Amino acid sequence: MATSEIVLRTEDLDLWYGEKKALKGVTIGITRNRVTALIGPSGCGKSTLLRCFNRMNDLVPGCRIEGGLFFNDTPLSDIPDVVQLRKHIGMVFQRPNPFPKSIYENVAYGPRIHGERNSAALDTIVEQSLKQSALWEEVKDRLHDSALSLSGGQQQRLCIARTLAVGPDVILMDEPCSALDPIATSKIEELITKLSEQYTVIIVTHSMQQASRVSDYTGFMYIGELVEFGETTQIFERPEKELTENYITGRFG
Numbered sequence: 408m409a410t411s412e413i414v415l416r417t418e419d420l421d422l423w424y425g426e427k428k429a430l431k432g433v434t435i436g437i438t439r440n441r442v443t444a445l446i447g448p449s450g451c452g453k454s455t456l457l458r459c460f461n462r463m464n465d466l467v468p469g470c471r472i473e474g475g476l477f478f479n480d481t482p483l484s485d486i487p488d489v490v491q492l493r494k495h496i497g498m499v500f501q502r503p504n505p506f507p508k509s510i511y512e513n514v515a516y517g518p519r520i521h522g523e524r525n526s527a528a529l530d531t532i533v534e535q536s537l538k539q540s541a542l543w544e545e546v547k548d549r550l551h552d553s554a555l556s557l558s559g560g561q562q563q564r565l566c567i568a569r570t571l572a573v574g575p576d577v578i579l580m581d582e583p584c585s586a587l588d589p590i591a592t593s594k595i596e597e598l599i600t601k602l603s604e605q606y607t608v609i610i611v612t613h614s615m616q617q618a619s620r621v622s623d624y625t626g627f628m629y630i631g632e633l634v635e636f637g638e639t640t641q642i643f644e645r646p647e648k649e650l651t652e653n654y655i656t657g658r659f660g
């Protein structure tokens with residue numbers, strides 16, 4: 408595969424939280440404009456790996472990383488400014504976490520931080536981002552209402568809009584539907600599929616159904632190791648490793 412198709416990559420990546428080794432020799436390449444799902448039992452290191460990609464682990468005391476971690480072939484450690492890095496690699500968390508501000512201000516916040524002051528330009532970014540996150544029709548008449556007045560599913564789509572507003576390449580999603588009901592979940596899943604036309608998405612999920620519905624590639628992790636990685640259909644229909652098969656058939660979890 409041409410390197411240009413790989414947007415993010417790790418090479419023999421180890422990570423420790425103090426004495427505890429949470430990632431063991433993980434090598435993975437994330438394909439541009441595709442959805443990659445990370446699955447595996449609780450505590451296997453899915454979120455840890457996801458957080459490596461936008462250096463969220465930098466903030467964790469005692470966390471140490473060895474091995475390669477690259478964004479478009481540039482080592483992540485060479486990128487001096489994590490604010491700039493996170494403009495390119497945005498993140499959506501498990502629980503929707505809008506700021507206690509208006510819907511408009513939530514989306515305009517990032518572009519403002521990155522220097523956009525023109526109000527017409529901000530209006531355009533807010534409208535486009537809300538359209539891309541499939542929220543515009545529901546909120547266009549109440550942009551100045553508090554974001555906290557939205558439902559959980561709407562708040563999560565607002566958080567996605569907030570990420571899109573700064574023009575990222577990659578969107579990291581850490582169990583984005585785990586706090587949502589089935590209808591809100593299916594809206595987010597539809598959105599993920601649509602977003603992958605333009606963005607690269609990496610999603611951590613506990614739901615194998617969700618991984619098989621939304622992703623092109625799946626990585627199965629177990630106790631800090633990436634046991635198997637490949638096209639989602641292959642992982643779910645013809646896993647190569649017995650451990651993967653045992654997990655996806657529900658023999659342990």
Ligand SMILES: Nc1ncnc2c1ncn2[C@@H]1O[C@H](COP(=O)(O)OP(=O)(O)OP(=O)(O)O)[C@@H](O)[C@H]1O
Pocket residue numbers: 424427429447448449450451452453454455456467
């Ligand atoms: N900030 C931290 N400090 C110390 N240990 C941590 C920290 N974050 C995670 N860990 C440990 O690292 C291991 C991997 O955790 P991680 O959250 O990445 O797993 P996960 O697969 O995402 O789990 P879950 O599915 O339950 O969210 C676990 O043993 C966890 O306890």
